[in-house]
Amino acid sequence: MKHNGLSFQNIITSEDVRSYKPRPEMFQRALMEHGLNPAEVLHVGDSLISDVSGAQQAGIKVAWINRNHKxxxxxCSPDYIVKSLEELLPILA
Known part of the structure; x- marks a missing residue:
C-alpha cells in the first residue's frame, strides 16, 4: 500500500478472521463491521476461486476483473465481468 500511495480506514485480512478465501468468513466479517448487508456491496477481484466464489458464498455480488481474457x-458465474477498473464506473453509477 505504501508503494502505491494508498491509505484505508479499515482493512480486514484473512489472518484477522483466521479463515482464507474462498471461505466466506472474511467477507461476512467485513459486512458485520460496517453494518452492511450483502445487497449493498460489490466485491471486485481477479481470482475466480478466491474472489468470485468466496464473495458469492457470503451473498455478495462480484465483478471479476479479467485483464488477460481468460x-x-x-x-463459475460472476455477476459482472470487466477488463479494467474503469469498466466498473457504469456498474457503480
Missing part, C-alpha cells in the same frame, strides 16, 4: 469456466 475463458470463463462453466461452473
Amino acid at each position: 475463458p470463463l469456466p462453466s461452473n
Whole structure:
C-alpha cells in the first residue's frame, strides 16, 4: 500500500478472521463491521476461486476483473465481468 500511495480506514485480512478465501468468513466479517448487508456491496477481484466464489458464498455480488481474457469456466458465474477498473464506473453509477 505504501508503494502505491494508498491509505484505508479499515482493512480486514484473512489472518484477522483466521479463515482464507474462498471461505466466506472474511467477507461476512467485513459486512458485520460496517453494518452492511450483502445487497449493498460489490466485491471486485481477479481470482475466480478466491474472489468470485468466496464473495458469492457470503451473498455478495462480484465483478471479476479479467485483464488477460481468460475463458470463463462453466461452473463459475460472476455477476459482472470487466477488463479494467474503469469498466466498473457504469456498474457503480
